[in-house]
Structure formats: C-alpha cells, structure tokens
Amino acid sequence: MRSFAAAEDLSAVVREALGEDCRIVGADRLRGGSKKGVYRVRLAGAGTASVIVYSWAQEENFWPGTSDDDGADPFAPASGLVPFLSAQRELSEIGACVPRVLWADGSGRRHGADVAVVEDIPGGTLEALFETDPARAATALDHLAGTVRLMHRHQAPRYGRVDLLERGGVSLGDSCEQVVLDRALRDLDEAAGRDARIESVRTRLDDRLRELRALVAPRGEFGLIHGELGPDHVLVNAEGQAVLIDIEGLMFFDIEWEHVFLSLRFGERYPALARPGLDRRRLDLYTTAMRLSLVAGPLRLLDGDFPDREFMRGIAEHNLQETLALLP
Template identity: 50%
Template sequence: MAHLGVADLADVARSAYGRELRDVARLRGGSKKGVYRLMLDDGTTGIAYVWRASEDYWPEHDEDPLFGHASGRDLFLTAHTALSEAGACVPRLVLADADVVVVEDLGGEFLEKAFDADALERLWDDLAAVHRHTSPRYGRPNALRPLDAPPVPDVVLHRALGHLETCRARVPRIAAERDRLEAQLRERHAAVEPRTTYALIHGELGPDHVLVTDGRPVLIDIEGVMFFDVEWEHVFLELRFGSHHRPATGLDQARMSFYRLAQHLSLVEGPLRLLDGGFPHRDAMTAIAEHNIGRVLDC
C-alpha cells in the first residue's frame, strides 16, 4: 500500500500552519487511517490524520454501525469535543478538512513504553471523570439510539454470536467448542439485569492509545467514543493494562463476565479479518488472535 508524501500533504501543511512542508513520516499503528508527522520548514512538527481508502487496511464488512469501522473525520471531531468537555486531555485541534485532521504534535512517549505511576493515576482519574458523563441513550454522541432501541446486552449478544460463527469457520479449536461457547454467551447474557443509563467511554483504550507528555496522559485514537455500558470499557482496560488496571467501584460483575467472552471473540475475529487484507504488521495481529483463541477456550 503506497503512503502519502510531501506533495500529497503540502497544501494541508500550508492550510494548518502557513508554512512549507519539508518532509513527512507515516507513524506506525493506524489500520483505518494514516497517521503522519508533518515536518515544516521552520523545524516544527504537527500530526495529520488522513482518512482515505488508500490508508484503510480493513476489508469491507457489514456490522452494526455502533461498532463497525469506527473511523472518519466526523467521528474524530465529535469524540474530541465530547472528551474535552468531560475533562480528558486530547491533542489540540489545528485544522479539520474534508478527509484530514491536523493536531498538535505532543511528542512524549506512549504509556506502554513505561507505566509511569503518576501518569497512570491521572489516567484513571481522567477516565473516572469521563465515565461520570452519562446519557439515557447509548450510541455515538452525535447519533444516540432511540430509547426503545434493543438493550446494549442484546446488541453485544447478537454481535458475539456472529463472531462465534465466523471464528468457528476459521479456527478448528473454536469449532470443536462452538456449542459450549454459544451456551456460555447465552447464559451470561441472561444473567445481566436491565439498565437505563450509559457512560461516555473511549471504547478502545490501551496503553498504545495514551501519550504521556509532561506527566499528563493524553488520549488518542478516539473515534470509538460512545455512550455505552462502562463495563465494556473496563473489560478492555483489564485486557490491555493487566495488573496496572484500576477497576472502578460498583462494576456489574455479570456484565463483566459476559463482555469478557464477547470481547475475546471480537479479538479473534477482528485480527483474522484484518489479516485478509494487506496489513503489514502481520506477526502482531497473528499473536493477538492466537492469544484470544486461548482466552475464549478458557471461558
């Protein structure tokens, strides 16, 4: 897949900073968008997020829009506003164009490089503040579902059953346990009590989606922000942060148990589907799928 160069992003740099672009570097990590460091003629830098078909490694796939392909300028801008208003730190917005957003280049290190204790404490405090922002409806902040929409656990069950079928067709070890796993999904779903209030969540927050600059955690890759069950966020946090995760008080353990199995299935199905395309970091995706196959079978 060809990446963008100076000629492709020169006008973006002029619009954002009024300066000439000397060089660009595509940063590792984006699978749905291109992330480029813009190096300007005065030595300063910025970060450009680019949403174009040429930057998207994911094969076409039909899925509930709540989860499916959480990417695009509008989702980014909506999430940026929602998180900022909730008190989280996000990169300062410099430019929003048709398919490009430019934000400040904060430098710093990803939290995964060193789990700084102070930065972690600030992260958990920031997330707690974000989660205190609630809505009686779930969904993207600019596209909330109606009050009579199917309950969140029903949406998760439907999605997880679809992932189970996809995984069964591709992973013999899951195929051998298919009936047991479906029974587990349905049993855990049945144990979940109704709920009418949903929290604002990041949706995909790992230590690789947190930059630390001057000791402050800054959230990136924010397009998955939505109002949803807070347990969905905490299941992902415990998967990604391990012993560094700080559980919130009052989490519904029935939801946690149900969402763990659903997310492990998702983390088999998604990486395997991504590998159907031209995603370059194939060993990492294979390792994620293999790890989560084990976790699914242990459930």
C-alpha cells in the same frame, strides 16, 4: 499495492493549516494505524517543531468491507472526520485531554479524503513509558485514572456512538447487553469459520454466551467510554498528563465494557484504573464476548493486506487460548 500520502500531499495540507510560510522538513507515516493514516510532519518556520496529519483515505483503511459506516452499530469500526471531531468536542467539554485540532477538511474535494491536522504530543505512548520511564508512566497512569472516572461519570440515557447521538440518531438493538451478544455470536461464526479449535467448541460457546446474557438485568444510564483504551492509545504530554488518541469510537455504553478492555490491556497495572461496584454479570458476559472479538477481528483483518501480520496473529492466538479457558 497500496499508495499512501506523498510528501507533496502532506505539504499542501500543512500549509493550508498553518500558512504558506511554514517549511516541511520531513514526514513519517507512523506505525499501528489500521483505519486511518497518521503522519508526523516536521516543520521549520511554523512556531512548532511538528504536527500530526490524519488521513481517512480509503487506501489507509485495512479493514475489509467497512467503507459505509453510518454509526448505528456501536461496534462498527469507526472511521472518518465526523466521528473524530464529535469525539474531540465531547472529551474536551468534560475536561479530558485530547490533541488540539489545528485544521480540518471534510469536503474530500481538495485532498481526496477527510484530513485533519492536530498538535503533536511528543512524549510518546504510555505503553512505551512503562518500559523506558516507569516513574513518569506512574504519574500519567494516575492522571489517566482520573480521566476514566470523569468519562464514566458522564452519563446519557441512550447508548451509542457520540457522533450518532449528536445528530439525533438511534443505535441498533434494544440494550447494550443484547448488542454485545449479537456481536459475539457473529464473531463466533467468523472465528469458527477460520479456526478449527473454535469450531470444535462452537455449540458450547454459543450456549455459554446466551446463558450469560440471560443473567444480565436491564439498565437505563450509560457512561462515556473510549472503547479501545489501551496504553498504546494514550500519549503523555510535557506536563505528564494522559492524552487520549484514536477516539473515533467514543460512545455512551455500559462502562463494564471499557473495564473489561482496560483489565485485558493494562494487566497487573489495572488496579490503578479499577472501579468498585461494577456489575459482575455484565463483566462475565463482556469478558467472553471481548475475547471472541479479539479472535475474530484480527483474523478478519488478516484477510486483507495488513502489514504487521505476525503481531496480529499473536493477538488472535492469545485471545483464542483465553476464550477456550473461559469455558466451564
């Protein structure tokens, strides 16, 4: 049975961040996190109604076998204070909106885990606003489109996670397309081992992935991408601006990877975020690879005790059907 942060733990963290005079009125663990705990802490006497506390305790991580992430694999589940702060700095420097960091501790000594206190953006997610306030959502989507263009124009000569490159590290592999292929083949193995329908077309999918990879030409410049930029990872602030969250996986990579994810998650609203001139061959390879990832990843997560199991099964099933539909 997992145990999450208790009220007294959160109180101690918030008082270190904001001072002993603030009073904790209540705290809620927010749904959806699979790599870190996200808590909204309501306050009195602090000059702000609430803050968000991130906890990267091992108990908060539902992904099996991901405790030793060194960042060399761009697609390893990114988690921890170091990648979060690196991403927060990079995005802030180029003018993208992210929650302000009010306090952080990466020593692990005082609280048993990396923790950060950040500003609370109370406007809700863009995903929720699409349903509850379409006009406000449309304004935020326009702002998000500008942010995406800003990020993708910000380029580097090497690919990899921002925190890795910041400390002079080198990513695995010799190209984005090869990293994607290698990961897709691993995902294919995992998915085939968990679902007979993928196993029955395993050879065809393997051949298709290698065929698509062979068509992709080398590239030497890479844009800044979020990696999982769905409308659930965008908050909307009081000014109607899009604020990016869950940013630990921020990296320089082929922007086609991001656009494939954007098209999957935003659906009919994707044209507002689209960009002309993308590499069609990369898009074909990355679409097949991402669909497989969205089968294998959720099934892997379900090996553990992730609580929202029907939701995760639904993601796996939808993307399994889409993967099969991509076969010629």
